[in-house]
Amino acid sequence: MRAVIAEDLALLRDGLTRLLRDNDIEVVDAVSDGDALVHAVVRERPDIAIVDIRMPPTFRDEGLRAALELRERVPETAILIFSQYVEGTYARELLADGRGGVGYLLKDRVMDVDSFVEAVRRVADGGTALDPEVVAHFVGRTNRLAALTPRETEVLALMAEGRSNAGIADVLVLTVGAVEKHVASILQKLQLPPSDETHRRVLAVLAYLDSTL
Amino acid sequence: MSSVLTVTLFRRTVRASAWAVLLIDLFLLIVWAASGAGSFWPKWVWLASGLVIASAWWKAKPNGAFAQHLGQSAILGLFLIGVWAASGFGTFWPVYPIAVIALLSGLRAVGRRERSEARVEEVTRTRSGAVEAAETQLRRIERDLHDGAQARLVALGMNIGLAEQQLTKDPEKAQEHLAEARAAATAALQELRDLARGIHPPILADRGLDAAIHALALHASVPVSVDVELVDRPPVAIETAAYFVASEGLANALKHAHASRIDIDVHERETALVVRVLDDGRGGASELNGGLHGLRQRVEALDGSLRIASPEGGPTIIEAVLPCAP
Numbered sequence: 001m002r003a004v005i006a007e008d009l010a011l012l013r014d015g016l017t018r019l020l021r022d023n024d025i026e027v028v029d030a031v032s033d034g035d036a037l038v039h040a041v042v043r044e045r046p047d048i049a050i051v052d053i054r055m056p057p058t059f060r061d062e063g064l065r066a067a068l069e070l071r072e073r074v075p076e077t078a079i080l081i082f083s084q085y086v087e088g089t090y091a092r093e094l095l096a097d098g099r100g101g102v103g104y105l106l107k108d109r110v111m112d113v114d115s116f117v118e119a120v121r122r123v124a125d126g127g128t129a130l131d132p133e134v135v136a137h138f139v140g141r142t143n144r145l146a147a148l149t150p151r152e153t154e155v156l157a158l159m160a161e162g163r164s165n166a167g168i169a170d171v172l173v174l175t176v177g178a179v180e181k182h183v184a185s186i187l188q189k190l191q192l193p194p195s196d197e198t199h200r201r202v203l204a205v206l207a208y209l210d211s212t213l
Numbered sequence: 214m215s216s217v218l219t220v221t222l223f224r225r226t227v228r229a230s231a232w233a234v235l236l237i238d239l240f241l242l243i244v245w246a247a248s249g250a251g252s253f254w255p256k257w258v259w260l261a262s263g264l265v266i267a268s269a270w271w272k273a274k275p276n277g278a279f280a281q282h283l284g285q286s287a288i289l290g291l292f293l294i295g296v297w298a299a300s301g302f303g304t305f306w307p308v309y310p311i312a313v314i315a316l317l318s319g320l321r322a323v324g325r326r327e328r329s330e331a332r333v334e335e336v337t338r339t340r341s342g343a344v345e346a347a348e349t350q351l352r353r354i355e356r357d358l359h360d361g362a363q364a365r366l367v368a369l370g371m372n373i374g375l376a377e378q379q380l381t382k383d384p385e386k387a388q389e390h391l392a393e394a395r396a397a398a399t400a401a402l403q404e405l406r407d408l409a410r411g412i413h414p415p416i417l418a419d420r421g422l423d424a425a426i427h428a429l430a431l432h433a434s435v436p437v438s439v440d441v442e443l444v445d446r447p448p449v450a451i452e453t454a455a456y457f458v459a460s461e462g463l464a465n466a467l468k469h470a471h472a473s474r475i476d477i478d479v480h481e482r483e484t485a486l487v488v489r490v491l492d493d494g495r496g497g498a499s500e501l502n503g504g505l506h507g508l509r510q511r512v513e514a515l516d517g518s519l520r521i522a523s524p525e526g527g528p529t530i531i532e533a534v535l536p537c538a539p
Contacts (some may be wrong), residue, residue: 009364011397015371022375054359084363111370113378 001124005030006037006063007082010162012107016050016082019110023117028178032056032168034066041077043069050122053083053090059166064090068169071097078123091130093203103129119162128162135160147189155182224273231270232261256299264292264364279325286314316519343514346507365401369394417456421446426459433463435472441479447486451535455479455488455509458519461508462490462531470494470529484538485517489530496527505531 003025004054004180007013017027033056041179055062064173067079070096071109078101081094091104103123109131110116119129135157148156158168169179241255271284294306376390409415417425423441430437446452459477466472472494479488499519500506505521512519512533523529 009360011510012364012371019371019375022378059356084367107367108318108370110367111374113371113374116374203408 001048001119002028003120003124004028004037004040004044004046004049004077006032006034006040006049006055006066007052008032009052012052013017016110019113020117020120023113024119025117033208034062037063038069038073040097041074046077047167048080048120050080050082050120050123053081053085053087061090064093068093070103071099073101077101080105080123080129080200082110086131086133086137088134091134092183100126100128105129105131105132106133114166122162128160130161132157132161147201152182152186152189155179156186159183159186214264227266227269227273231266238262260295260299262291263295264288264406267291279321282321286318290314317412327389339513339516342510346510346514349462349507354408357404357411361402361408363403365397365404369397369401369433372397394526396473413453420453422455422479423460425456425480427464429460429463430477433467434477435467435475437475439464439477443479443481443486447537449534450515451486451537454495454515454517454535455486457511458488458508458531458533459490462488463505463506465504465531466490466492466494466529469498470496470527472527472529481537482534484536486535487532488535489532491528491530494521494527495528496529497525498523498529498531508533534537 001023003020005016005027006019007016013030013032017030019022020027028044028046028065031037031040036050037049049067051063051067053061053063063083064081067081070077070079079094080103081090081104084107086104086106094104095103103119103137105116105119109119126203139196154172155168158171163171165176165179165183169176172179175180230309238255238259241258243451245251245253245255267288268285271288272281273286276284290307290311293310297303297305297307313515372390372394374385376394379387379390414425414428416428422443423439426439426441430439447455459479463475463477466475470492472492474493476491477484477489478491481487500509500521508531512535515535517533517535520530520532520534523531
């Protein structure tokens with residue numbers, strides 16, 4: 001797997017590069033601003049770009065703008081936003097096209113190296129990885145979820161993070177069968193057609209959440 | 214507190230004196246009656262005591278200076294009319310002194326309006342300066358946190374995570390990651406400390422201006438003489454502003470002036486605190502330098518003034534006058 005990193009703080013750029021290399025992900029370029037990111041991705045066509053939001057020269061949402069541009073210009077490259085803060089609006093903009101291969105994680109998540117690497121791989125494969133904090137932004141502000149039971153809300157949040165049924169069953173200490181029932185119930189209550197693929201369900205759910213914000 | 218107490222005491226005294234004067238007036242009435250009730254002379258004493266009581270009563274009211282002046286003028290006018298009436302009416306002579314009093318009050322009102330307009334302008338300007346300075350400061354703190362301690366903590370966690378991953382596979386590498394994690398923790402602490410000091414230095418809160426400015430001078434690469442002469446500790450806002458005048462002035466001299474000697478002098482002048490930073494460097498200090506501009510906003514927000522004299526070739530004097538009176 002090939003990755004491009006965009007991060008302006010050398011400390012984190014180097015650390016991340018080493019972490020990915022240690023885990024057999026090739027870092028083909030590591031840049032420190034939005035323009036350089038766009039150039040690197042257009043040139044290298046990596047599987048995934050890991051992008052910090054705030055970068056020079058304006059130190060605002062540079063990275064996110066570059067990421068949105070790349071979604072259009074190089075659709076085959078997945079985008080993982082990697083930031084120190086969660087901004088619901090940014091996640092919504094990123095998810096707006098309803099395609100997979102996007103993620104938004106807090107930098108804190110890098111501390112659990114294995115699940116971070118797993119999230120990188122999942123996003124690169126066209127899945128999603130949304131930080132629980134990001135999901136909380138969506139779920140907490142959506143009143144049409146009132147019909148869900150507390151358990152179903154939990155399941156939905158984990159789905160949104162990009163977990164499989166087996167993963168959700170693990171976290172909630174349930175059987176996979178029980179999780180499947182919850183999922184079916186959620187999809188029914190939200191009037192979404194059932195589907196087999198985890199990430200498609202997630203995107204459907206997120207699209208639904210997005211439309212209600 | 215103390216001024217409220219003074220007013221209360223004053224009011225009580227006024228009330229007691231008023232009763233005493235009324236008793237005297239009554240007594241004089243009895244004397245007049247007993248002495249055969251001739252020409253009604255107690256009226257003059259009554260008029261005079263009325264003037265005194267009314268004037269003291271108005272003075273005891275918590276009025277502004279202008280309202281006080283107007284009230285006293287009106288009381289004086291009424292007294293004059295009273296004198297005219299008591300002296301058997303006749304030509305209405307009080308019109309002349311009353312016209313003079315009215316003219317004086319009018320002049321005073323015009324001056325007052327001009328002064329208050331100028332003050333409103335000044336307050337508006339310095340307030341927006343203060344808001345802007347606070348905003349800039351907050352942005353800088355947020356940026357420092359984001360790029361400093363927060364990033365170090367992420368690196369720290371990442372190194373611990375990597376060490377955990379390598380622990381069984383490659384213990385030596387795990388040890389390397391742990392050493393880096395420790396370095397990141399040390400650096401994060403250092404950055405948090407520096408940031409906290411930039412917001413409000415602990416030594417300033419603990420020991421006051423003298424110790425805090427001496428501590429600043431200790432870290433300077435150029436000889437700095439510090440002279441702080443204060444009787445009492447100034448109010449917190451004044452003290453903090455004075456500290457930042459000293460620290461920004463010092464930083465400015467060290468960074469730009471190529472000075473060989475710097476003097477910092479803090480003393481009281483009447484009811485104000487004066488902070489002066491003088492260096493023998495090459496001069497040319499400008500407020501376009503963000504630090505000095507921020508300093509002016511900070512000082513003016515406290516109704517103080519900042520003077521920067523820095524001709525090409527030096528020397529540079531930065532002087533802030535910070536009023537301490539309530």
